[in-house]
Amino acid sequence: MPQMDFFYFFGSCYAYLSVMRIDKLAAEAGVEVRWRPFSVRDLMTEKGYSLKSQTTKMIYIFRDVERRAWLHIIPFEKPPIWPTDPDQLANRVGIVAFDQGWGREYTLTSFKKWFEGQALGAADSLRTIISSHGKDPDEVISLANSSETRAQYDRETDAARQLGVFGSPTFAVGQEIFWGDDRLEEALAWAKGEHPALTAASRPESLQA
Numbered sequence: 001m002p003q004m005d006f007f008y009f010f011g012s013c014y015a016y017l018s019v020m021r022i023d024k025l026a027a028e029a030g031v032e033v034r035w036r037p038f039s040v041r042d043l044m045t046e047k048g049y050s051l052k053s054q055t056t057k058m059i060y061i062f063r064d065v066e067r068r069a070w071l072h073i074i075p076f077e078k079p080p081i082w083p084t085d086p087d088q089l090a091n092r093v094g095i096v097a098f099d100q101g102w103g104r105e106y107t108l109t110s111f112k113k114w115f116e117g118q119a120l121g122a123a124d125s126l127r128t129i130i131s132s133h134g135k136d137p138d139e140v141i142s143l144a145n146s147s148e149t150r151a152q153y154d155r156e157t158d159a160a161r162q163l164g165v166f167g168s169p170t171f172a173v174g175q176e177i178f179w180g181d182d183r184l185e186e187a188l189a190w191a192k193g194e195h196p197a198l199t200a201a202s203r204p205e206s207l208q209a
Helices: 015-031 041-046 055-071 089-100 103-114 122-132 135-144 147-163 181-192
Strands: 003-008 032-037 168-172 176-179
Touching: 003 015, 003 181, 015 032, 015 041, 015 055, 015 103, 015 181, 032 089, 032 103, 032 135, 032 147, 041 147, 089 122, 089 135, 089 147, 103 122, 122 135, 135 147, 147 168, 176 181
Parallel strands: 003 032
Antiparallel strands: 003 168, 168 176
């Protein structure tokens, strides 16, 4: 089965759209997706780039996400609390959840709650979300704050860095990267070997007849 990596950040508005869409589209395409939370915030900081100071751009992003949500029949009542989760705890809980086999469910619940008005990484909300999946919040949060999980989160971020990822969401098929929710369908086509840019001469060996 073709494979694709899905790099995303809890706190990325455009990632919300992809989180809500990717399972159905990937299943229809017959592509296996590896969900990979990473710190786009760290990568942006390294490049001296911050959205916090770009008020006009954020107004546009919120409106654009709202339009795309309506386009794809995804719930959108109002812009989420942003910026959010300064310690990136929600992301590290994601690392723990995937290690334990409930990462996708946790991700979907977290993004839904965020767009329902709850702050990502906030203690009460996070504990409720973890409990809703039958897990012990104290245990999960302790693991998320451990040096081992922090190191694993850093490794995922470094994997994104090495690929040249600079934004969330990003989809990667081998070394080929596609940035933005509006590139999801294109990334899946590439994974299937059906993208028009994949000429016979340029196709990876695994995709050649």
